[in-house]
Amino acid sequence: MNVRESEDIGLSFGNDDNEVKKTKFKHPYASFFHLFFRTSALIFYFIFNFITSSFITGFVVIVLLLSIDFWVVKNVTGRLLVGLRWWNYIDEDGNSQWIFEARKKKKGELSKTIPTESRLFWLGLLIFPIFWAFLLIVALASLKLQSILIVLVAIILTSANLIGYVKCKKDAGKDMKSMAGSFLGRQILNQVWYGDQCIVWSNAELNYEKSLDFN
Secondary structure, three states: OOOOOOOOOOOOOOOOOOOOOOOOOOOHHHHHHHHHHHHHHHHHHHHHHHHOOOHHHHHHHHHHHHHHHHHHHHHHHHHHHOOEEEEEEEOOOOOEEEEEEEOOOOOOOOOOOOHHHHHHHHHHHHHHHHHHHHHHHHHHHHOOHHHHHHHHHHHHHHHHHHHHHHHHHHHHHHHHHHHHHHHHHHHHHHHHHHHHHHHHHHHHHHHHHHHHHHO
16 A cells, blocks of 8 residues: 655645634534534444334444544544544555645644644544444344444444544654754754855965965
8 A cells, every 4th residue: 555645735724823722622513523423323323223123224324424424524523623634545556545634833833733622533533443343243242244234334434534544643743753854954964064164264264364474
């Protein structure tokens, strides 16, 4: 699987205030919907047998809720809560290409990410695949083929965003290290360059003074 380097693309990440307000939730609606659809799908999984006897109906509702959740988390909540976005496509050669984007932070600018929202985002991504994995073990132990099918689809849809955002986070960290390394390298080169110039000028001045004394 080929991973393309993240592109430095300017994105609009919602409210771009210079200072982050001292509040627990800067994006309350995004925080709510980050958990709403996946929680609804999990709850409906436990109660749909009491609501309807049709497996197709229950399957469609759960898949629909998880599909909406996948789109919301991938395109909205990740962008607003942690400043990350990712997508994947297949190129002409049939290779999988990953594209990662991270919110730009200007020098001296305060972080726009709220710690509470960031923790909510990552915990929501991690906990639900674990829940569904546990339910898969239960379904396998009870040999319920219909439940196994539902849980497998749920694991795929909830894990896709987790994998995508973990890759995106790692890629953003690599970019920061690369920028720091290049900055340090430029500083070293500047010091060496200007240091050499100072040595050359000092030697030239010394030779010039010696020539004056000789004359």
